[in-house]
Amino acid sequence: MKTFTASCIATLLAMSLCLIACSDRAAGPSAGAAAHEEEEGEHHHDEEPGRVHLNEEQIRAAGIMSATVGPARIREALPVYGSIAPNAERVHAVSARFPGVIRSVSKAIGDAVRQGDVLATVESNESLRTYDIVAPLSGVITARDANTGEQSGERSLFTVADLSTVWVELALFPRDLSKVHVGQTVRVRSVDAGLAADGRVVYVAPFGSGASQTRSARVELANAERRWAPGLYVSAEIVLSQANVVVAVRNEALQVMDGRDSVFVEVEPGEFAATPVRLGRSDGEMSEVLEGLAEGDRYAAAGSFVLKSQLGAASAEHEH
Numbered sequence: 001m002k003t004f005t006a007s008c009i010a011t012l013l014a015m016s017l018c019l020i021a022c023s024d025r026a027a028g029p030s031a032g033a034a035a036h037e038e039e040e041g042e043h044h045h046d047e048e049p050g051r052v053h054l055n056e057e058q059i060r061a062a063g064i065m066s067a068t069v070g071p072a073r074i075r076e077a078l079p080v081y082g083s084i085a086p087n088a089e090r091v092h093a094v095s096a097r098f099p100g101v102i103r104s105v106s107k108a109i110g111d112a113v114r115q116g117d118v119l120a121t122v123e124s125n126e127s128l129r130t131y132d133i134v135a136p137l138s139g140v141i142t143a144r145d146a147n148t149g150e151q152s153g154e155r156s157l158f159t160v161a162d163l164s165t166v167w168v169e170l171a172l173f174p175r176d177l178s179k180v181h182v183g184q185t186v187r188v189r190s191v192d193a194g195l196a197a198d199g200r201v202v203y204v205a206p207f208g209s210g211a212s213q214t215r216s217a218r219v220e221l222a223n224a225e226r227r228w229a230p231g232l233y234v235s236a237e238i239v240l241s242q243a244n245v246v247v248a249v250r251n252e253a254l255q256v257m258d259g260r261d262s263v264f265v266e267v268e269p270g271e272f273a274a275t276p277v278r279l280g281r282s283d284g285e286m287s288e289v290l291e292g293l294a295e296g297d298r299y300a301a302a303g304s305f306v307l308k309s310q311l312g313a314a315s316a317e318h319e320h
Contacts, residue, residue: 064303072248072286077237082170084232090162096152100124168219185239245288266298
């Protein structure tokens with residue numbers, strides 16, 4: 001379904017570009033030597049094999065963005081899946097110091113609190129004196145079992161969680177256990193929430209789950225803006241190795257042309273040439289280029305599928 005959608009978008013954008021081009025020609029002068037020479041020049045460029053010519057309006061309409069070929073860090077990564085959980089070291093259960101009657105409750109589930117904020121007041125059964133129950137740390141109230149008039153007992157009345165850091169619990173299959181160790185960098189993504197961040201492996205469980213035959217790896221993730229909510233499902237890439245390469249392009253720039261990987265190089269402003277390349281190492285974002293491009297070349301980093309579609313449409317027109 002994803003491939004079909006991208007193909008449809010490319011076709012529609014290519015048709016739009018053709019309509020814009022036709023409109024541009026229709027708006028030009030119909031007579032005069034200068035207009036004739038310009039039109040001849042356009043036809044000459046259109047006939048150049050492997051090249052696409054677009055004006056600024058067409059480039060904006062197609063969402064084409066250029067970038068410069070240059071060095072990059074290529075990561076060999078292990079893809080895994082997991083979910084966000086509270087940092088258990090920053091979750092505190094709060095109970096009454098002395099049993100008594102709860103006289104007031106000032107906080108509810110979901111309320112943000114600072115360390116020392118009053119959560120409730122309790123009248124001691126023994127001294128009949130009222131004292132405050134306060135938050136032991138700054139965070140969010142995630143559970144409450146306290147109501148005015150109840151006996152406090154020895155139960156937990158509140159749970160306060162500091163969510164400025166969270167844990168990512170990742171599932172590891174037996175074949176991957178030897179590749180993962182404490183200290184490795186991990187790229188965490190949530191496609192649904194549009195989030196991405198880097199963390200580090202802080203723990204690998206010494207035992208596994210009998211039901212799933214997996215073991216858990218834990219990543220600590222900074223969460224100062226509270227964007228990573230506990231319970232959120234995520235995908236992640238554990239970085240196994242990293243290599244610096246001199247020439248690299250973004251993966252979305254790559255298109256297959258005549259059975260070969262190709263990149264659309266911007267040879268002049270608005271003029272893109274399909275250039276075959278030989279690729280080396282690759283990860284989820286960047287690919288090393290061994291042949292075909294040089295550092296400093298400009299290329300279409302976004303919208304290259306539109307250029308490919310436009311080039312195909314131009315070829316079909318020439319054949320007829």
